[in-house]
């Protein structure tokens with residue numbers, strides 16, 4: 093039991109890291125499209141400056157996530173693979189177009205606009221599809237019948253809960269990325285871009301909060317077991333909502349360190365990350381012990397103990413080796429004034 | 439088409455497409471590294487320009503290599519869920535470790551490209567070495583899964599259950615080193631000859647002795663040296679791969695050679711087609727005793743023929759042609775650099791005649807064809823098994839039906855990506871000519887790398 097719990101925690105960790113990085117990534121791609129015609133504000137440049145070096149690293153996390161599922165919970169991977177064939181393939185097709193055209197748009201500069209439009213639009217649909225994996229694991233759209241499993245797409249796409257999840261994924265992608273880009277443009281001294289992203293954040297914050305509430309309301313009607321269990325952690329949920337106030341403060345309050353400027357984007361970015369961390373902890377805890385309700389639990393799907401031990405050791409060794417690399421990467425692209433404040437068209 | 443056949447075709451198409459970009463992605467970093475090192479030694483600016491231009495091409499190819507690889511990785515679980523369940527249980531380590539290799543490649547590739555001007559020269563070389571190591575390790579590790587499919591190890595299989603699982607024994611399965619070595623060496627062959635193709639094409643298009651001509655001549659010489667060495671090593675190691683087939687997957691070798699009767703002093707068949715009706719090979723040139731020698735280093739070696747197996751366990755017989763294609767191209771790629779050097783050194787000819795340059799232009803595409811032949815031979819020749827003698831392909835396939843639409847969608851997306859990557863490369867290198875880059879390199883003040891990256 094303890095091992096299975098460790099394994100699901102690792103998996104949850106990957107999901108969380110990927111969720112945060114992917115929202116930044118897909119969101120930045122979308123903003124770079126939206127502001128492509130407003131050259132003066134540099135908002136597109138800022139988005140690209142963040143995106144160019146990071147998209148590959150973000151993409152690797154999605155692969156890490158898939159690998160983690162089948163090496164930690166092989167039989168769950170079997171069922172997930174079967175039911176996710178259609179949504180999974182859609183994600184892959186969009187992801188391929190998105191990544192390729194993102195790279196091409198930075199190389200074929202004369203065709204930048206059409207290429208950016210394709211990658212921006214493909215990119216903003218992906219989070220909506222990715223998050224659909226969650227409602228699918230709630231089990232209500234999966235038909236288990238004599239040895240085979242099937243995803244009931246009609247049932248899935250006629251459920252308000254599914255749409256609440258999709259709406260939440262898209263709005264929070266835009267919300268988180270606008271906060272991050274606000275912070276990034278402030279660090280880059282691009283104050284016009286900063287104001288643009290700060291404004292977007294102010295608009296999108298309340299919308300994504302409403303979407304989160306819609307998820308809870310529809311959950312109550314459709315997935316009672318999960319709702320009840322989430323409500324057991326009501327205090328944590330309330331703290332999570334409380335972080336919204338800190339985010340609001342970070343967006344609206346005058347900056348005590350900088351006269352005449354409003355907003356402390358770094359505070360907002362940190363607060364929003366903590367908020368999502370708490371909320372996804374509550375969700376993940378309530379989801380246990382099921383991976384796919386009600387047939388697949390973390391224990392029934394758990395891998396061989398020998399394999400688990402070997403995999404776990406590679407996690408530790410791998411991250412020990414990679415950690416300095418990540419720090420170096422961060423210092424070069426997130427924290428180096430020469431990169432952030434460069435002139436020119438990058 | 440049955441759903442199983444569509445699943446196989448879909449996955450095969452994905453792999454055949456990914457492998458082009460993946461193999462160049464392993465091979466090109468070595469060429470870039472070679473050029474950077476020669477520059478450090480000779481201080482000849484042309485080599486920096488080469489490294490820069492190849493890096494640019496590499497970055498564009500990554501834009502397709504990474505998403506198609508992601509498709510490959512996820513599609514394994516979507517199309518062969520039964521297979522991935524077994525892999526997850528018994529053989530999770532290569533995929534797991536591969537993730538770290540991907541991270542290393544992704545992190546340091548971005549650093550090499552987007553921070554080139556801000557880091558010290560030694561750090562630039564170190565980043566490049568790490569990119570090359572990352573790419574090589576991903577190839578070696580993923581190939582390990584393929585090796586396991588052919589020579590499974592590290593578990594006991596009884597009544598459909600996997601017992602006594604030892605993931606490290608599975609990792610070090612018998613054919614790991616030979617197979618991974620073959621894939622790595624052949625990737626360097628591809629990287630080198632792709633460069634040779636472009637260089638010789640450009641030499642043809644420019645005036646003999648001009649600045650641009652000489653630039654490409656340097657690239658050509660470098661690529662032929664690297665390509666020749668690795669082609670030779672690939673062939674040596676390929677011979678060993680064939681001996682492994684003899685030992686571990688005899689029906690695959692028999693199908694590759696169209697051999698029906700088990701015999702010593704078995705002949706090697708080159709060319710021709712295998713006829714399952716008459717159980718003989720038609721139109722082939724047969725070299726007596728050669729197959730026995732190839733398989734076991736002695737003419738007395740008994741080579742197993744297909745007749746020892748029930749027909750439903752035969753691999754498809756057309757793999758004979760794929761095997762021939764790979765070996766033929768492999769031999770040609772050893773000869774080509776030797777011929778070019780003989781022409782230059784012994785016949786003392788200063789120029790490359792047009793015909794020779796045309797010949798050189800074909801080497802890159804030929805190397806890629808060899809890779810495709812080799813892989814389709816290796817994967818299709820394993821049929822009907824997905825894990826040799828343990829799990830059949832049919833058992834491991836998805837139970838979902840109506841895969842046709844998906845198949846068509848993926849093909850369309852691959853066509854879009856394939857076409858646009860070619861157009862983007864052409865567009866970019868037409869707009870930024872060799873001369874532009876050479877001038878930039880000479881005027882030290884203008885950054886060479888991020889000037890247009």
Ligand code: HDD
Pocket residue numbers: 588617618620621624625627628672673674675676677679680681683690764765766767768769771805806808809810811812813814815816817819
């Ligand atoms: C540039 C590419 C290239 C070249 C020149 C060669 N090969 Fe190869 N070969 C491959 C690229 C490749 C490959 C695509 O990388 C394969 C597919 C699976 C594998 O392990 O490597 C392969 C597989 C492969 C196998 C099958 C392994 C299996 O089924 O498990 C054998 C027996 C050989 N090769 C033998 C040779 C020989 C005798 C060659 C003589 C010149 C040769 N190869 C040249």
Ligand code: HEM
Pocket residue numbers: 446447449450451453454457518521580581582583584810813814817818820821823824831
């Ligand atoms: C090392 C990496 C590879 C692994 C782990 C791998 C694994 C697999 C698996 C699981 C299947 C499906 C089941 C089967 O048909 O046996 C398959 C089929 C196939 N693969 Fe590979 N493969 C690899 C590389 C490649 C490459 C590079 C190619 C390039 C051409 C390729 C070509 C194919 C084809 C054509 C099929 C369909 C074969 C058939 O069903 O007749 N594979 N492979």
Ligand code: HEM
Pocket residue numbers: 148151152155453456457459460461462463464499500502503504505506507508509510511512514540541543544573574576577578580581621625
């Ligand atoms: C022997 C055949 C293969 C080789 C040599 C190879 C090599 C590579 C390389 C070098 C990359 C980095 C991108 C690039 O340079 O283009 C890559 C990407 C990738 N490959 Fe392959 N690969 C092979 C087969 C496979 C197979 C069978 C899978 C599926 C399991 C796979 C999954 C991936 C994934 C997921 C990525 C993207 C990594 C990322 O997100 O950074 N590869 N491959």
